[in-house]
Amino acid sequence: xxxxxxxxxxxxxxxxxxxxxxxxxxxxxxxxxxxxxxxxxxxxxxxxxxxxxxxxxxxxxxxxxxxxxxxxxxxxxxxxxxxxxxxxxxxxxxxx
Numbered sequence: 001x002x003x004x005x006x007x008x009x010x011x012x013x014x015x016x017x018x019x020x021x022x023x024x025x026x027x028x029x030x031x032x033x034x035x036x037x038x039x040x041x042x043x044x045x046x047x048x049x050x051x052x053x054x055x056x057x058x059x060x061x062x063x064x065x066x067x068x069x070x071x072x073x074x075x076x077x078x079x080x081x082x083x084x085x086x087x088x089x090x091x092x093x094x095x096x
Contacts, residue, residue: 010048011082011096013038013040013048014048014051014052015079015082015083016038017034017038017045017048017049017052017058018052018057018058018071018075018078018079019079020033020034020037020038021034021058021069021070021071021075022071022075022076022079024070026070027063027068027070028061028063028068028069028070029068029069029070030063030066030067030068030069031045031046031049031067031069034049034069049069052069052075053069055074056072056074056075057071057072057074057075057078058070058071058072058075059071059072082096
């Protein structure tokens with residue numbers, strides 16, 4: 001049995017959160033859903049959301065009185081470039 005764990009890098013987690021936010025559409029996604037889908041504790045998720053909002057990749061809005069997160073055009077562009085880079089790196093047998 002292989003006991004090796006697959007750890008995600010910070011960039012992988014950021015991109016997974018961007019993908020989940022993008023998949024949620026224009027209504028956005030709430031913190032609880034992101035915690036579950038991103039498999040992150042609330043405190044750790046807050047750190048990543050701070051990075052995403054401060055860099056302009058995600059906007060935080062109030063929707064139905066709750067904090068909701070929506071991906072920006074800049075976030076979609078970043079995610080597209082990241083995915084292209086990942087595919088390129090994998091084509092050369094490397095991890096992104």
